[in-house]
Amino acid sequence: MKKIIFYFIIASLVFGETKKWDAHSAYLLPQKRWEMGLFQPFRYGYSESIEYSVHPLWFFVMPNFSLKISQGDFAGFTSASQYKMVYPTPFLNMIAKEGIMGIIAPDFQMPPMLGLSASWLMSKTIFPFFSPYSLIGLDLTLKGGLDLGVTFGDLDTRSTIDIPLVYHRLGVYYNKWSIHTGLDIQKNLTQKFTVLFDLDLKLLPGLAEVQIDPDASKLMGEYSLEHKLLLIWNKSENFRVLTGYKFVMGEYPYGSDMRLLPYIPMAETWVPIIEFQWARQKR
Amino acid sequence: MKKFLSILGVLLILGCDPFVTEFKDLSDAIMYEADSKSNATYDSGTIKVVTWNIRFGIARFPFFGDSCGDDVILDDATIEENMVAIADALNAIDADIVLLQEVDVSSKRTGYMDQVQYLLDNTNLNYGCYASMWKADFIPSDGIGRIDAGNAILSKYELTDAERIQLRLRTDQDGLTQYFYLRRNIVKAKIPALAQGAKDFYAVDIHATAFATDDTKQQHIDKYVETLAEIHSSDDYFVTGGDLNSVPPGSVTDFCLSDMCDGDDYHTDQAEEPHKEGSYFENFPGEPDILVPLYEAYDAAIDSASYNLPEHFTHAPSTSLIDDTTATMYDRKLDYLFTNGTWGSGSERTHQAAWKLSDHLPVSAVLNFGGE
Numbered sequence: 330m331k332k333i334i335f336y337f338i339i340a341s342l343v344f345g346e347t348k349k350w351d352a353h354s355a356y357l358l359p360q361k362r363w364e365m366g367l368f369q370p371f372r373y374g375y376s377e378s379i380e381y382s383v384h385p386l387w388f389f390v391m392p393n394f395s396l397k398i399s400q401g402d403f404a405g406f407t408s409a410s411q412y413k414m415v416y417p418t419p420f421l422n423m424i425a426k427e428g429i430m431g432i433i434a435p436d437f438q439m440p441p442m443l444g445l446s447a448s449w450l451m452s453k454t455i456f457p458f459f460s461p462y463s464l465i466g467l468d469l470t471l472k473g474g475l476d477l478g479v480t481f482g483d484l485d486t487r488s489t490i491d492i493p494l495v496y497h498r499l500g501v502y503y504n505k506w507s508i509h510t511g512l513d514i515q516k517n518l519t520q521k522f523t524v525l526f527d528l529d530l531k532l533l534p535g536l537a538e539v540q541i542d543p544d545a546s547k548l549m550g551e552y553s554l555e556h557k558l559l560l561i562w563n564k565s566e567n568f569r570v571l572t573g574y575k576f577v578m579g580e581y582p583y584g585s586d587m588r589l590l591p592y593i594p595m596a597e598t599w600v601p602i603i604e605f606q607w608a609r610q611k612r
Numbered sequence: 613m614k615k616f617l618s619i620l621g622v623l624l625i626l627g628c629d630p631f632v633t634e635f636k637d638l639s640d641a642i643m644y645e646a647d648s649k650s651n652a653t654y655d656s657g658t659i660k661v662v663t664w665n666i667r668f669g670i671a672r673f674p675f676f677g678d679s680c681g682d683d684v685i686l687d688d689a690t691i692e693e694n695m696v697a698i699a700d701a702l703n704a705i706d707a708d709i710v711l712l713q714e715v716d717v718s719s720k721r722t723g724y725m726d727q728v729q730y731l732l733d734n735t736n737l738n739y740g741c742y743a744s745m746w747k748a749d750f751i752p753s754d755g756i757g758r759i760d761a762g763n764a765i766l767s768k769y770e771l772t773d774a775e776r777i778q779l780r781l782r783t784d785q786d787g788l789t790q791y792f793y794l795r796r797n798i799v800k801a802k803i804p805a806l807a808q809g810a811k812d813f814y815a816v817d818i819h820a821t822a823f824a825t826d827d828t829k830q831q832h833i834d835k836y837v838e839t840l841a842e843i844h845s846s847d848d849y850f851v852t853g854g855d856l857n858s859v860p861p862g863s864v865t866d867f868c869l870s871d872m873c874d875g876d877d878y879h880t881d882q883a884e885e886p887h888k889e890g891s892y893f894e895n896f897p898g899e900p901d902i903l904v905p906l907y908e909a910y911d912a913a914i915d916s917a918s919y920n921l922p923e924h925f926t927h928a929p930s931t932s933l934i935d936d937t938t939a940t941m942y943d944r945k946l947d948y949l950f951t952n953g954t955w956g957s958g959s960e961r962t963h964q965a966a967w968k969l970s971d972h973l974p975v976s977a978v979l980n981f982g983g984e
Binding site for chain 1 (some may be wrong): 632682683687690747754755756787917
């Protein structure tokens, strides 16, 4: 424990590059700035080298916390490490019920579970001879990491929620671990408009299956590929609007599937993401 | 870049598949074949037919939806065990044509087993066709999750021209419930190997509504009668059957009290609903005699002299089974076989020994083209 505290103190001394509106990247929020969105977590720049975030609405049913720590320059990239912790049990037990919104069968009692995640993020501006804010420059972020799902009790494998976005996120508790990697590319179209392209791969490696039936294809396990394309209108430093889509494809217990999101079931149609985000600088 | 955008475009379109599958009035059924086919050559004479609602292989599991149970998802090992037993039972009956209801092909509740393919691969049946009655990416209620369940026709002989005929939806539900609810159907297929001279041969399978309290059941039976009449008027043969969720004329029509779960209240002034859904057969005028047109027009495997005899009862809710000595294994007839040909005299069977394998029992008979 002492080592961990020491590590955070040392890390906090490494001043990183800060940027506004760059949650997905290795850049941290400027000190004392907060940002939040309708569907995004509340983020706060604690110092020039530490940023933390929580999903405030989810917090009461699914306690969660995330910390991003600047790691300085690494191989020409601005780097940061990110650590997440989530306790989904109260929420999962809320939806394990009879009747409407019974997402998990009431037969199952979800045990205490803790999700831990560690990621490494590296960002840089491609075409360095242009300013990061020029219309030609691209902000590239590469990331990767490991997730652990710690369960304190019996977790019935039939209690999975087999829908895109959800299955692989909760899959870590059934598989005990998962790997994630991805890249983000952000480009300023004008001073006010930005486009963000995002690609994330999550793997639930099937090591147990490989031991039974050696086959390299099973090593990868069940995968999920998520892609997002957003057009962002930066109204000011304190407010922006985002629109676009999210596409998910992956391997599920029933086979391969893909889905364009957000999707309205009863209307059987896709609708664009509409996200509002606010920010302020605390004095 | 163009290639990338094209691929992305295709993926995005594919990503917009309906969340809940709705069907046209008439659509193609999904065709199946056994992985390895057994030799089956029709040498004229007789054709054995069986109808069976296999309750998606959960046997007498206390499922929340159709009994007093509160369980939803059965474990994979038990499903496999049940399906082995169902396949064994079908092999023992050795029918040429099998009309199945409540078959899961990709459902969370049964471990996503494709039960049509499983039965083809583990019986002496070679061909199949399937029509969904409930297909959704996710049912956000009671933990049901993903579902694809429906009717299937299995046959030793090749099936062609398989059609899914949509039955009217219930009108006694709100829009949201109806959207996520069952879309019942009739599945119909031609069996060229069984054609008799110029007369084509069809198998028709139905699962009519169980829980509607409006006139949906009447609409389903009317559509069924109409479908059969079309074949008959074309001077072709058919065998048909299924779970009609209707009792024979003259039967007891009120099972509310015997099917009642703990805490339920029916037939009293305080009761929220006067009758239990699925246990009462007088929801609209004429319901007790709803099957009369079928009995009048066609040959029934279990004829009117026998249809109310206990040895031909085919159903009791799974939780009516209290224990081996006091159980109600079957207390009503809901499953039927008809033909516009002639069933062989004495060939009809209600396979009550199979009561452990489903809450419905198989009914079989032998079609005799000789008219015996």
